[in-house]
Amino acid sequence: MNAAMPRLLIGWLYGTKMNIYGDRGNVLALAQRARWRGIEPEVREIGLRDPLPDDVDVFFFGGGQDQEQVAVSRDLQGEKGERLKAAVDDGASLLSVCGGYQLLGHEYRPHAADALPGIGLFDLVSEAGPERFIGNVVVESQWGELVGFENHSGLTFLGEGATPMGRVRVGRGNNGRDATEGAIYRHAVGCYLHGALLPKNPVLTDWLIEAGLRRRYGAYDLAPLDDAVERAAHESAVGRAVKTR
Amino acid sequence: MSGRSSTGAGNARNWPDLRLSAALAVAKVSAVGIRRLGRGGGTSAPGVLANRIDPSLLTKLSARLPSGAIVVAGTNGKTTTARMIADILESGGHAVIHNRSGSNLVRGVVAAFADEASLGGHPGGDVGVIETDEAAFPDVVRLARPRIILLNNLFRDQLDRYGELDTISKRWRAALAHLDERTTVVVNGDDPALAQMTEGLAAKRATFGLNETQHRLEALPHAADAATCRACGVDLHYDALYLSHLGDWRCPSCDRARPPLELIGGEIELRGVESLAMTVRRADDGALRLEVGVPGLYNAYNVLAATAVARVAGIADETIVAALAAFRSAFGRIERVTYQGRTLTLALVKNPVGFNEVLRMLTAATGGLTVPTLIAINDLYADGRDVSWLWDVDFELLADGTAPLSTTGLRGADMANRLKYAGIGDDRLRPLSSDLADGLDAFLASVPEGGSAYVLPTYTAMLDLRRTLTERGAVETFWRQ
Numbered sequence: 001m002n003a004a005m006p007r008l009l010i011g012w013l014y015g016t017k018m019n020i021y022g023d024r025g026n027v028l029a030l031a032q033r034a035r036w037r038g039i040e041p042e043v044r045e046i047g048l049r050d051p052l053p054d055d056v057d058v059f060f061f062g063g064g065q066d067q068e069q070v071a072v073s074r075d076l077q078g079e080k081g082e083r084l085k086a087a088v089d090d091g092a093s094l095l096s097v098c099g100g101y102q103l104l105g106h107e108y109r110p111h112a113a114d115a116l117p118g119i120g121l122f123d124l125v126s127e128a129g130p131e132r133f134i135g136n137v138v139v140e141s142q143w144g145e146l147v148g149f150e151n152h153s154g155l156t157f158l159g160e161g162a163t164p165m166g167r168v169r170v171g172r173g174n175n176g177r178d179a180t181e182g183a184i185y186r187h188a189v190g191c192y193l194h195g196a197l198l199p200k201n202p203v204l205t206d207w208l209i210e211a212g213l214r215r216r217y218g219a220y221d222l223a224p225l226d227d228a229v230e231r232a233a234h235e236s237a238v239g240r241a242v243k244t245r
Numbered sequence: 246m247s248g249r250s251s252t253g254a255g256n257a258r259n260w261p262d263l264r265l266s267a268a269l270a271v272a273k274v275s276a277v278g279i280r281r282l283g284r285g286g287g288t289s290a291p292g293v294l295a296n297r298i299d300p301s302l303l304t305k306l307s308a309r310l311p312s313g314a315i316v317v318a319g320t321n322g323k324t325t326t327a328r329m330i331a332d333i334l335e336s337g338g339h340a341v342i343h344n345r346s347g348s349n350l351v352r353g354v355v356a357a358f359a360d361e362a363s364l365g366g367h368p369g370g371d372v373g374v375i376e377t378d379e380a381a382f383p384d385v386v387r388l389a390r391p392r393i394i395l396l397n398n399l400f401r402d403q404l405d406r407y408g409e410l411d412t413i414s415k416r417w418r419a420a421l422a423h424l425d426e427r428t429t430v431v432v433n434g435d436d437p438a439l440a441q442m443t444e445g446l447a448a449k450r451a452t453f454g455l456n457e458t459q460h461r462l463e464a465l466p467h468a469a470d471a472a473t474c475r476a477c478g479v480d481l482h483y484d485a486l487y488l489s490h491l492g493d494w495r496c497p498s499c500d501r502a503r504p505p506l507e508l509i510g511g512e513i514e515l516r517g518v519e520s521l522a523m524t525v526r527r528a529d530d531g532a533l534r535l536e537v538g539v540p541g542l543y544n545a546y547n548v549l550a551a552t553a554v555a556r557v558a559g560i561a562d563e564t565i566v567a568a569l570a571a572f573r574s575a576f577g578r579i580e581r582v583t584y585q586g587r588t589l590t591l592a593l594v595k596n597p598v599g600f601n602e603v604l605r606m607l608t609a610a611t612g613g614l615t616v617p618t619l620i621a622i623n624d625l626y627a628d629g630r631d632v633s634w635l636w637d638v639d640f641e642l643l644a645d646g647t648a649p650l651s652t653t654g655l656r657g658a659d660m661a662n663r664l665k666y667a668g669i670g671d672d673r674l675r676p677l678s679s680d681l682a683d684g685l686d687a688f689l690a691s692v693p694e695g696g697s698a699y700v701l702p703t704y705t706a707m708l709d710l711r712r713t714l715t716e717r718g719a720v721e722t723f724w725r726q
Contacts, residue, residue: 016480020401020409022597024467025636028666065409065470071478135630149631194633199662232676233662240624240655 006220008034008041008212011056013084013100014064014072015045021151023062023097025196029205030058037223039213048075052083056092057212059084063098063194066110073103073116081119088121091215093187093208097197101182101190102126102154122183122190123161126154133172136241137193139181141166143203147237148193156192158183165191170241187211200233265366268299272359292352295359303351303388306358306368312339314373314389315554318382318417319397319433321599322547323349325539325578326397327376329551329569334372336568337560342370349378354385372558379413383420393557394421394448396432396439397550400489400598401470401637402629410470414438424448431553433546434504435491441475441501453508453553455487460513460542462486468597468637474501488542489598508556510549513542515609518579518590521545525552533562537569540579541606543599584719586694591710594620594701595628597637604642607699613646618699619688620664621654621681621706628703632656640667649691651675653684654706681709 010030031041046052048071064072076084088094102108105124108116132153139146146166155175158164164174165182173181174192182191187208191197198205206222213220272295279290295302307314317327331343344357354375361369377385379402386394396417401410421430425447432443434452443450465472469489472481474496486492495502505528512524518540525548526532537548548569555565574580579592592607594600608614624630640663643650650673652660661676675691677684685700692698702710 019467019637020470021631022633022636025633025663025666028636032666032668065411067411067478149633151631194631196633196636199636199666200659229658229662229665229674229676232658236656236658236679244624244630 006039006213006217008039008209009053009055009057010041010043011053011059012043012045013059013061014047014068014075015062016047017068017072018062018064018100020063020065021098021194022196023060023194026060026062026095026097026198029196029198029202030060030209033202033205033225034209036225039209048072052080052087054087055216056087057216058208059087059092059094059096061094061096061100061104063100069099069103069108069116072099073108073118076103076119077117085119085121088186088188091187091211093211094189095198095208096188096190097194098152098192101192102156104188104190105156105183108154121188122185123159124156124183125159126156129153129155129175133176133192135171135245136237137171137173137181138169138238138241139166139171139173139193140169141204143201143207145169145234145238146193146197146201146204147234147241148191148195148197148201150192151194152192156183165189170245195237200230200237202227202230262305262366264299265302265305266364268295268302269359269362269364269366271295271298272356273364276356276360289348289350289353289356291359292348292354292356296352296355301388303355303358303385304390305366306362307373307389307391309366309368310342310371310373312372312558313392314375315393315395315558316375316377316382316385316389316391317395317397317554318377318379319395319550320379320400320402320596321602322397322543322550323376325544325574326395326547326550327374329547329572330395330554331374332572333551333555333560333565333568334374334558337555337558337564339372340370341372341374342368343374344376349376350381351384351388354381354389383416386420387423391428393554394424394428394430395550395554396430396436396443397546398433398436398489398491399438400596401468401634402596410438414442418442421446421448429557431550431557433491433550434506435487435493437472437481437490437494437503440504451508451553451557452504452506453510453549454493454503454506455491455513455545455549456493456506456509456511457485457487457513458511460487460515462488462492465490466598466601466639468601468639474499476501488546488602491546508549508553510545513545515540515542515545515606517609518592518606521548523548525549531562533566535566535569537572539572539574541602543602543606582714582719584714584717585689587689587692588697589700590697591700591702591707593704593707595704597634600638600701603701604639608642608646611646614643614648614650615646616697616699617649617651617688617692618701619651619653619677619684620657620660621684621700621702621710622652622656622660623654623703623706623709624656625705628705632659635660635663638663640664640669644668647673649673649675651677651684651688651691653677653679653681653688654703655679657684681706682713685710685713
């Protein structure tokens with residue numbers, strides 16, 4: 001490895017606990033799209049009780065099963081959660097999906113148990129809903145059309161201080177009522193989109209990578225890649241979304 | 246069995262059960278009609294109709310089976326294992342009723358039982374082998390009141406249909422808690438979730454597992470859900486790991502561990518995509534050497550599970566050995582067809598663990614994939630609508646091979662993208678039409694005549710490809726098997 005080679009540190013929050021629904025694909029997309037441009041990626045898992053490293057460029061935080069979300073919620077309270085918020089305020093980028101997204105809001109309220117506290121990175125609350133939203137989703141966003149797959153019974157409501165990630169064109173989104181999906185704060189994005197999301201939405205992937213690199217290196221412009229395979233996957237997924245919902 | 250046959254079965258000995266007879270008549274007529282119309286095997290719609298007329302149909306017929314019903318459950322291998330069990334029982338002189346074509350929801354089970362029964366309500370066999378879907382398991386157990394239940398494995402699968410593993414575990418545990426000592430639960434002790442789920446049941450328990458030195462994994466694959474101790478919640482430690490999260494496990498902080506095994510498999514010899522041999526030992530006495538025409542380590546577990554069930558059912562060792570030696574793979578799971586001068590090996594892929602094990606089998610001999618391969622991914626209901634699972638499969642191990650990789654199906658484009666991110670370069674990656682017949686044709690054109698090829702379809706893609714191959718005279722229709 002060349003000493004002058006730029007690097008990208010990807011911090012994978014609770015990778016072994018919060019890894020259902022193929023969300024690991026997001027980490028692969030971040031790492032490969034860096035590597036294909038001569039940027040050396042390093043993926044570091046940040047597990048329960050691990051301290052949060054200072055120099056993470058891009059965080060990924062996926063979904064988990066109920067039992068695991070309880071342990072993760074507890075682990076994020078206090079210093080770790082504060083450091084994560086400080087990193088985002090300092091310019092680090094972040095993608096969180098499903099359970100990870102919920103735990104970055106103020107809290108999650110289950111049906112018949114105590115509320116799980118989040119860390120309030122996003123101004124939103126989530127609660128258990130009466131039905132499960134399952135299916136393909138198409139969202140209009142600042143990155144153009146995003147496509148993914150939702151599978152959640154939690155309903156998320158954005159507060160005054162939250163900006164939605166986009167508007168749902170196909171699917172149910174945050175809560176099935178206000179046509180919003182996800183939330184954005186600085187370079188942090190939270191949403192319900194599996195798929196995995198980043199591999200077939202490369203514009204968003206590159207936005208996350210570029211933001212992380214700008215924090216580390218100042219101005220940084222990513223070289224373009226040939227995204228024909230990604231575009232084909234994107235288009236076929238949108239086609240299936242329109243057809244199946 | 247008298248205590249459990251209270252739902253109408255006692256009456257029926259003296260009085261014709263008109264409701265049951267009506268349900269059976271409707272099921273039989275509709276099955277014949279569906280087949281005549283060429284709408285498929287008639288393997289589930291008759292069950293829906295029959296169940297509407299008599300919701301106790303399965304309970305009544307099951308109660309009249311002299312040797313009872315055997316329920317086969319598990320995420321992977323249930324069709325293959327249920328067929329092995331049925332073959333062994335038939336070799337042992339039993340008349341077996343079996344939902345053989347793999348329609349494993351309640352309606353499919355009901356349809357199979359209705360198909361075999363007489364209009365008077367006689368079951369048409371002396372033992373039932375019921376393959377059941379994970380979601381249908383609690384209902385099937387409640388309705389069939391089985392004498393033996395096989396729990397083979399529990400993996401992450403089609404989360405849009407089944408929900409999370411925690412949820413399935415809770416439902417299974419609740420269904421098992423209703424059983425008494427007349428039922429034996431045959432459980433894979435290498436699966437920590439199943440072993441812990443079957444602790445302290447009123448039903449009897451029989452355990453099996455592997456003690457194997459050759460075929461081990463170094464670390465938990467991505468597809469494995471973190472296996473934790475039910476008491477402490479901490480991650481389990483493995484002294485040996487064989488497949489996904491199956492292995493010789495123990496809790497590092499309490500004394501929970503893999504239970505003592507009553508039947509132990511080992512000395513496994515894997516012979517490519519053809520067959521396997523293994524030794525099965527009882528804790529107390531002799532060993533059997535089994536040779537079976539199914540490939541891959543995942544099938545070693547199926548062979549062991551079928552042997553464990555057969556022993557609980559009282560089948561003699563020599564019958565087990567002979568029946569397994571004669572066994573042929575289940576529909577579409579793995580089969581070889583010759584078509585247009587090419588030898589195609591078809592292997593069903595339906596979830597991350599299953600796909601990983603198929604890749605492990607295909608690459609075991611050579612260290613990388615050397616045979617042209619077509620991956621066909623659909624996203625219909627039976628495949629799972631969510632293709633996210635492809636990102637949990639370790640396609641990275643294909644990056645070292647040389648063979649071209651083609652993709653087709655409704656989500657073939659997603660599959661091609663997955664392979665790209667696994668490091669498969671432009672030189673090997675061939676995204677083909679999303680139409681399966683077109684994809685198959687384009688793929689075959691790239692395989693030299695006289696050559697071999699692998700075809701790895703999801704469930705509905707397999708049905709579709711098989712229909713195409715059948716129409717062109719390459720394969721037999723499946724419901725006649």
